Amino acid sequence: MELYINMALLTMLAAVTVAIIVQRDLFSVVILSGIYSFLMASVLIVLDAVDVAMTEASVGAGISTVVLIGTLYLTGQKRELNYHRSIAVPLFVSLGTGAMLIWGTWGLPAFGIQDAPVHTHIAPTFLLESIPETGVPNVVTTVLADYRSFDTFGETTVIFTAGLGVMLLLGGSRRKKKKGETKS
Amino acid sequence: MFTIASIAVMIALALAVTRAILGPTVFDRVLAANTIGTLAILLLAVIGFLMGRPEWLDIALVYGLLNLIGTLAVLKYFRHGDLAHDAEQDTKS
Amino acid sequence: MQALDAIVQNYNYAITVFLMVSGLYIVIASGNMIKKIVGLSLFQTSVYLLYISAGKILGGTAPIIDRNYTIYSNPLPHVLILTAIVVGIATVALGLAIVARIHEEYGTIEEDEIFKETGL
Amino acid sequence: MMPAVIIAAGASSSAVAAGPAIPLDVYIDWIVHILSWAAILSGSFFVLVGSVGLIRMPDVFTRMHAASIIDTLGAGLLVAGMMMQAGPSLITLKLIFIMLLFLVTSPVATHALAQAALHAGEKPELKEDRTNEPGSPRAQLEEAQHQAEGKR
Numbered sequence: 001m002e003l004y005i006n007m008a009l010l011t012m013l014a015a016v017t018v019a020i021i022v023q024r025d026l027f028s029v030v031i032l033s034g035i036y037s038f039l040m041a042s043v044l045i046v047l048d049a050v051d052v053a054m055t056e057a058s059v060g061a062g063i064s065t066v067v068l069i070g071t072l073y074l075t076g077q078k079r080e081l082n083y084h085r086s087i088a089v090p091l092f093v094s095l096g097t098g099a100m101l102i103w104g105t106w107g108l109p110a111f112g113i114q115d116a117p118v119h120t121h122i123a124p125t126f127l128l129e130s131i132p133e134t135g136v137p138n139v140v141t142t143v144l145a146d147y148r149s150f151d152t153f154g155e156t157t158v159i160f161t162a163g164l165g166v167m168l169l170l171g172g173s174r175r176k177k178k179k180g181e182t183k184s
Numbered sequence: 185m186f187t188i189a190s191i192a193v194m195i196a197l198a199l200a201v202t203r204a205i206l207g208p209t210v211f212d213r214v215l216a217a218n219t220i221g222t223l224a225i226l227l228l229a230v231i232g233f234l235m236g237r238p239e240w241l242d243i244a245l246v247y248g249l250l251n252l253i254g255t256l257a258v259l260k261y262f263r264h265g266d267l268a269h270d271a272e273q274d275t276k277s
Numbered sequence: 278m279q280a281l282d283a284i285v286q287n288y289n290y291a292i293t294v295f296l297m298v299s300g301l302y303i304v305i306a307s308g309n310m311i312k313k314i315v316g317l318s319l320f321q322t323s324v325y326l327l328y329i330s331a332g333k334i335l336g337g338t339a340p341i342i343d344r345n346y347t348i349y350s351n352p353l354p355h356v357l358i359l360t361a362i363v364v365g366i367a368t369v370a371l372g373l374a375i376v377a378r379i380h381e382e383y384g385t386i387e388e389d390e391i392f393k394e395t396g397l
Numbered sequence: 398m399m400p401a402v403i404i405a406a407g408a409s410s411s412a413v414a415a416g417p418a419i420p421l422d423v424y425i426d427w428i429v430h431i432l433s434w435a436a437i438l439s440g441s442f443f444v445l446v447g448s449v450g451l452i453r454m455p456d457v458f459t460r461m462h463a464a465s466i467i468d469t470l471g472a473g474l475l476v477a478g479m480m481m482q483a484g485p486s487l488i489t490l491k492l493i494f495i496m497l498l499f500l501v502t503s504p505v506a507t508h509a510l511a512q513a514a515l516h517a518g519e520k521p522e523l524k525e526d527r528t529n530e531p532g533s534p535r536a537q538l539e540e541a542q543h544q545a546e547g548k549r
Contacts, residue, residue, distance in 0.1 A: 001187060001234065003285065003335070005227075008194050010292040012201045017299045017319060019205040026311055027258075031213045033315050034254055035204050038217075038224050040322055041247075045228055045240070048339045048350040049329045052358050054243045056325070059366045061221075062250040064318065066257045067366075071311060071373040073261060075380040080309040081387050090306035098298040105290040112286075112335030114348070119334065123351040131342055139340040139352040144359060155360045162367035166374040185437055189475060192441030196448035196467065203451050203460075211457045211514040218506050219451060219464045225495065226444070226475055233479055237338055241491040245498060252502040255509065262513040 003112075006046045013039050024080045030068045037061040051140045186234040193230055197223045214258055221251030289330040296323035308388040310376045314369060321365040328354040328361075433481035440474030447471055457514050458521045461507050468503035472496070 016036045023029050037060030044053035072078075109116040130142045144152055200223060204216035225244045232238035296319060303316025332354035340352040376386055383391050443466055450463025476496045480489045 001190070002231070005190060005194060005231070007285070007288050008198070010288060012198060014292055014295055015201060015205060017296055020315065020319070021299055021303060025210065026309070027210045028207075028213055029312055029315055031210065031217050031258065032204065033318065035201070035213075035217050035220055036319070036322070038220050038247075039201075040326070042224050042227055043326065044329055045231060045243070047329045047333045048337060049332070049355045049358070050240050050243060050339045050341070052325070052329060052355050052362070054246055055359055055362050056322075057243070057247055058250055059362055060318075060322070062253055063366055064369060065254045067370055067373055068311065068315070069257055069261050071377055074377040075311070075386050077309075077311075077380075077386055080307065080312055081390075085306065085308060085389070087306055090302050093305060094298045094302040097301055098294055101294040101297065102291070105287065105294065108290060108331075110286040111289050111330060112333050114334050114337075116331070118331050118354070119351050123353050126352055127340065127342070127349055137342040139342065139349070140355045140359070143352055143356045148356060151356075151360060155363055158364050159367050162371045165371050169371075169374040169378045185434055189437050189441045189478075192445050196444045199448040199452050209457060209514075209519065211510060211517070211519060212460065214510060215457065215460055215464055216451065218510070219448070219467060222468055222472060222499070222503070223444070223448075226472055229479060229492070229495070230475070233482060235338065237343075238479075238483065238488050239341070240339070241488060241495065244495050245491070248495065248498040248502060252506055255506045259506075259509040259513040263509070263516050 002046055006043060009039055009043045009046065013043065026072060026078060026080060027069075029080075030065060030072065033068070034061050034065040037064065051138070186230055190227065190230045190234055193223055193227045197227065210262070214255060218251060218255050221247060221254075225251075289326065293323050293327045293330065296320075296326065310379065310386045310388065311373070314372045314376065317372065318365065318369055321361070321368075325358045325361065328358050429481050433478040436474045436478030436481065440471050440476075440478060443467070443474060444471035456522045457519055458511065461511060465503065465507060468499055472499050 013036065016032055016039065020029055020032050020036070023032060037056060040060065041053040041057040044050075044056055109118075126139055126143055126147065130136060130139045134142050134146055136142045136146075197220065200216050200219045204213050204220065207213045207216060225247050228244045228247065229238070229241060232240050300316045300318075300320030300323060303319065304313050307313055307316065332351035334348060334350050337348040337350045338346050340349040340355070342349075379391070380386050383394060385391060385394075447463050447465075447467035447470075450466065451460055454460045454463055473496060476492050480492050483489050483492065
């Protein structure tokens with residue numbers, strides 16, 4: 001049953017993606033990307049990644065939508081303008097990449113089998129040692145904050161740098177503009 | 185029992201996605217997005233019971249709150265043209 | 278029957294490839310920078326789907342230890358993707374800030390208009 | 398898990414129904430099980446009805462009615478059925494919170510949507526808009542357009 005729910009949700013995901021490609025109204029693109037994030041979070045729940053689904057929903061459907069709408073407010077553009085760009089080159093590049101990726105998936109193990117190489121390396125150790133070593137039942141939390149905590153620390157640094165970049169890009173120039181407006 | 189419920193919710197989800205893709209105005213899409221959020225919460229709860237692990241319902245609460253925030257952000261933009269609208273300015277001017 | 282099995286086994290990978298290719302197509306073909314960034318986030322999301330599909334075990338359950346269950350899905354891809362999601366939103370926010378800055382400088386967010394203006 | 402226990406109890410009660418001594422708990426479990434079946438089935442029905450309405454209704458304002466069926470009756474009955482299945486536990490508390498969340502957020506979102514749509518110039522489609530009889534708003538509009546074109 002979970003397999004069929006998974007397949008149906010993935011089909012809807014593909015349909016929403018096609019709608020995003022075709023759509024020219026930028027608000028609709030933003031709302032459709034929010035819908036895409038909700039559907040993706042549901043897929044992740046079906047695939048047992050509960051924590052990832054929570055993060056994807058809060059980041060993709062929450063923060064990302066609000067940030068995109070904020071940008072639409074700052075730029076004030078409502079529609080994508082219709083330039084007569086040739087679609088031959090993008091189509092060729094993406095179809096070529098797609099063909100190579102499909103060729104690459106032939107070597108992958110079948111979906112959901114238990115003895116795939118991914119599951120034999122270190123994951124059993126994490127699952128077995130989590131309770132005795134840390135006492136936390138949620139293994140994802142254990143790995144994130146205990147076994148790979150330096151990784152998480154690096155991620156925090158990345159977010160800090162990005163926040164700094166956004167503040168430098170937007171803060172300074174807008175303040176100047178506002179001062180100029182009050183003078184004139 | 186939960187199989188029937190999950191099939192019903194999946195069909196409803198498919199119809200709501202259709203409305204989001206077809207929707208002639210932006211408001212149709214916002215309405216469909218709101219409905220998809222509700223249906224995702226229901227699907228989450230039903231799948232939790234279907235697989236026998238209904239402990240994940242906290243996530244459904246997160247979904248519900250985010251759904252409201254996303255909808256209100258979009259609609260506030262349309263109503264006032266601004267995300268941080270000050271209601272007092274309306275009465276002053 | 279065998280064909281059906283093949284479809285079921287490769288459906289996740291096929292959709293992953295489709296999402297990735299559409300993200301790439303939007304980034305190349307669209308001239309609007311906000312839409313380009315939406316395409317970028319589609320591309321990132323397809324990578325999440327690939328990792329999580331690899332970590333799933335059919336018949337397994339979420340990796341929260343409980344006495345009633347013995348088979349759990351692989352927790353390691355979940356951790357990697359948690360990091361990737363957060364870094365992804367940082368990228369998107371920075372990209373959108375650059376778009377807003379470009380709009381202040383050139384008055385447009387269409388690539389072609391900027392090229393026309395600067396004579397590139 | 399709880400549902401399995403209830404199903405087992407229901408099955409045993411029907412098997413032992415001929416026997417003399419059946420504890421009262423078994424009957425109560427059975428009734429709760431049937432009630433939760435009914436609640437979940439009717440909830441599924443209302444979810445389907447709401448989503449079909451979302452597709453078939455003519456404009457935004459009428460579609461909001463259809464969507465609110467999903468938010469109130471559909472979600473309410475489904476959550477009630479699940480509560481009966483879960484029994485008194487932490488899960489029931491979480492389900493109650495989800496239901497309260499629906500009851501608070503759904504009207505707020507719908508109100509904001511209707512206000513924004515009206516503000517943006519969407520007009521609800523009235524009954525007289527659909528007829529073409531003389532005297533109806535659409536006929537008057539067409540008349541006015543006709544005259545304007547004639548003057549030009």
